[in-house]
Amino acid sequence: MGFSGHRPYYAKKDNDRRELIFFLLLFAVILTKFYFLELEVSSHATRNPASVASSAGIVLCLTVAVSLFWRKVRAFSALTVDFLISLLAVTDLLHLRYYSDMFTFMNIGLSAQVGEIADSVTALIHPFDFLYFADIPLFIFFIYISRKFRSVPFFKKIGAIRFFASLLLIVVGVIPVVYRFWSYEKKVPGVLSSMWDRTAVCNNIGALTYHLADAKNAAGHTFFKEKISDVQISEVKNFFKEKKSGRAPDHLQGFAKGKNLIVIQVESLQQFIVDLRINGTEVTPNLNRFVRGSAYFSGIYSQTASGNSSDAEFIVNTGLYPSASGVAYTRFAGNRYEALPKVLEDKGYVSLALHGDRPGFWNRHRMYPSMGFSRFISKKDFVVDENIGMGLSDASFFRQSISILDNTQKPFYAFLITLTSHYPYNFDGIFKETELNTSPFEGTLMGNYLTSMKYFDDKFGSFIEGLRKNGLLDSSVIALYGDHTAIPAWDRSSLEKLLGRNLKNDWEWKYLQRIPLAIKIPGHQALQEEIKGPAGLIDLPDTFAYLMDFEFRTGFGTNLFENDRSEPVIFRNGSFITGNVLVEPLSRSAREMPEGKVLDYEKYAPMAEEVKKRLSYNDLILEHDLVPFLVRED
Numbered sequence: 001m002g003f004s005g006h007r008p009y010y011a012k013k014d015n016d017r018r019e020l021i022f023f024l025l026l027f028a029v030i031l032t033k034f035y036f037l038e039l040e041v042s043s044h045a046t047r048n049p050a051s052v053a054s055s056a057g058i059v060l061c062l063t064v065a066v067s068l069f070w071r072k073v074r075a076f077s078a079l080t081v082d083f084l085i086s087l088l089a090v091t092d093l094l095h096l097r098y099y100s101d102m103f104t105f106m107n108i109g110l111s112a113q114v115g116e117i118a119d120s121v122t123a124l125i126h127p128f129d130f131l132y133f134a135d136i137p138l139f140i141f142f143i144y145i146s147r148k149f150r151s152v153p154f155f156k157k158i159g160a161i162r163f164f165a166s167l168l169l170i171v172v173g174v175i176p177v178v179y180r181f182w183s184y185e186k187k188v189p190g191v192l193s194s195m196w197d198r199t200a201v202c203n204n205i206g207a208l209t210y211h212l213a214d215a216k217n218a219a220g221h222t223f224f225k226e227k228i229s230d231v232q233i234s235e236v237k238n239f240f241k242e243k244k245s246g247r248a249p250d251h252l253q254g255f256a257k258g259k260n261l262i263v264i265q266v267e268s269l270q271q272f273i274v275d276l277r278i279n280g281t282e283v284t285p286n287l288n289r290f291v292r293g294s295a296y297f298s299g300i301y302s303q304t305a306s307g308n309s310s311d312a313e314f315i316v317n318t319g320l321y322p323s324a325s326g327v328a329y330t331r332f333a334g335n336r337y338e339a340l341p342k343v344l345e346d347k348g349y350v351s352l353a354l355h356g357d358r359p360g361f362w363n364r365h366r367m368y369p370s371m372g373f374s375r376f377i378s379k380k381d382f383v384v385d386e387n388i389g390m391g392l393s394d395a396s397f398f399r400q401s402i403s404i405l406d407n408t409q410k411p412f413y414a415f416l417i418t419l420t421s422h423y424p425y426n427f428d429g430i431f432k433e434t435e436l437n438t439s440p441f442e443g444t445l446m447g448n449y450l451t452s453m454k455y456f457d458d459k460f461g462s463f464i465e466g467l468r469k470n471g472l473l474d475s476s477v478i479a480l481y482g483d484h485t486a487i488p489a490w491d492r493s494s495l496e497k498l499l500g501r502n503l504k505n506d507w508e509w510k511y512l513q514r515i516p517l518a519i520k521i522p523g524h525q526a527l528q529e530e531i532k533g534p535a536g537l538i539d540l541p542d543t544f545a546y547l548m549d550f551e552f553r554t555g556f557g558t559n560l561f562e563n564d565r566s567e568p569v570i571f572r573n574g575s576f577i578t579g580n581v582l583v584e585p586l587s588r589s590a591r592e593m594p595e596g597k598v599l600d601y602e603k604y605a606p607m608a609e610e611v612k613k614r615l616s617y618n619d620l621i622l623e624h625d626l627v628p629f630l631v632r633e634d
């Protein structure tokens with residue numbers, strides 16, 4: 001009697017072990033790949049235990065799930081999963097090298113930009129990167145050898161015990177993932193939906209958990225989109241068709257036609273800084289001088305939402321409001337816009353954006369081409385001869401920008417975004433170069449902020465001098481504004497102390513949340529006056545269109561030079577300012593600013609409806625990529 005027909009006990013045991021070894025190896029190999037990837041994201045990757053557990057949880061769920069597949073396709077499925085996930089890791093590597101950013105499913109479909117990286121793959125890929133796929137032939141060899149020398153199949157049928165044990169393992173894997181999502185969101189609310197810095201997210205929660213969060217966002221936005229009817233599209237279209245522009249001084253209409261446009265977005269520049277003195281010293285003498293030589297708008301309120309700097313950029317360039325949820329720059333980079341750079345390029349301008357941070361921060365490398373910028377000069381392109389805080393110092397940024405602008409074809413639209421005066425305002429390099437007696441605020445957030453502003457001002461002064469020397473000062477419209485507020489609510493008391501004002505109430509606080517806006521019109525001296533009416537950055541594109549004589553068809557704003565402006569300043573949460581009244585429809589409140597006198601809400605209810613309607617149009621435009629329909633002639 002031979003052994004045929006009977007599977008010997010030791011062979012069965014052996015077989016169990018081989019399959020177990022296969023999946024254990026697969027688990028370990030995938031985790032190792034992402035371990036090395038995370039080292040490329042940051043050489044001092046955080047490796048918080050909760051993040052490591054979450055990565056392990058994801059790989060556990062994947063390997064266990066694939067180990068339940070039908071025996072005959074199990075090997076193929078496992079190796080396909082391994083291949084795809086290795087491809088994801090290598091795609092990340094290439095994105096990191098090209099854009100200093102992680103790959104995101106949100107940007108799939110931005111074909112022009114995918115092409116950009118595809119063209120450079122050979123230059124970006126390193127021989128060692130192929131190691132990410134090296135396990136696959138080894139696994140195939142392992143299975144082949146085992147099959148050759150054993151009579152029993154490598155992969156087994158799934159019995160009940162194994163099935164339930166696997167389900168249990170999947171539950172065990174899911175727990176740390178859910179925990180990491182929850183704990184990170186708790187620490188940094190909104191971070192996983194806004195994804196403002198994907199590499200930072202990756203460094204905090206691990207590359208795999210980042211990808212899971214990113215895939216969840218992409219799926220949410222793709223599959224849970226409400227349908228839009230033709231009637232709705234025509235309604236939005238009519239809104240823009242019927243948008244009336246009020247009367248504005250004739251002598252300014254088209255006054256700056258053909259001039260260059262230089263827009264400077266200053267990080268965290270809040271309005272109270274203008275003309276501020278501390279211990280007898282002017283904090284921003286250069287800015288103050290610039291303001292005196294410009295049309296100065298002192299009633300501009302920040303309209304940004306969770307996109308901070310990127311929302312300010314978005315508002316100024318597109319004339320649209322920020323996204324109702326998530327961030328426009330990361331959610332809607334695939335949309336088509338009639339934004340300032342595109343409109344000006346169509347008029348023969350060259351448009352360029354300059355910023356001293358990594359190109360992937362806030363998804364700028366994707367969003368700028370979508371808005372029509374033909375060049376983006378980022379930290380990758382500047383000579384990084386001085387780094388302060390998040391990136392290139394403002395000193396170096398402004399210095400290099402002068403010669404870049406000098407060498408740029410005219411006319412141009414240059415959009416400059418400063419960086420050094422970023423929260424928490426205490427980067428070393430600032431203090432080395434800047435002297436300001438901030439007593440009694442030394443060493444506090446307020447003291448550091450004032451020093452940061454002085455630092456910015458010194459460098460801005462040199463920039464203006466540089467423009468004067470190369471003749472650009474007299475041939476360019478220069479607009480400067482603060483992107484958003486600087487002093488958080490928890491530090492109200494410092495602002496009260498600095499300004500000697502009581503800011504206890506919300507409307508007083510809101511009144512202080514203004515950001516300055518100054519527009520210098522070359523050759524026009526008559527405008528050196530303060531314009532106090534309430535307005536927002538959203539009004540900038542229409543204002544440039546008026547001054548420089550072009551058409552801007554899809555913005556919600558209106559020309560800031562209009563006489564008797566009565567447009568409400570709309571905030572993303574539906575509240576608005578009209579005249580000196582702050583209206584908050586959610587709490588049905590209307591108060592006079594800054595004193596807080598209670599007014600009859602009902603008087604403002606119709607305007608609240610109008611505001612709601614405009615914000616809903618904005619959402620439709622973003623969600624359904626409507627801009628091309630709005631400008632199409634029927």
Ligand code: GP9
Pocket residue numbers: 307308309310357358361362390417419422
């Ligand atoms: C970084 C900077 C970020 O590029 O623009 O500013 P934030 O959005 O954090 O204010």
Ligand code: MN
Pocket residue numbers: 267268308309310483484
């Ligand atoms: Mn900012």
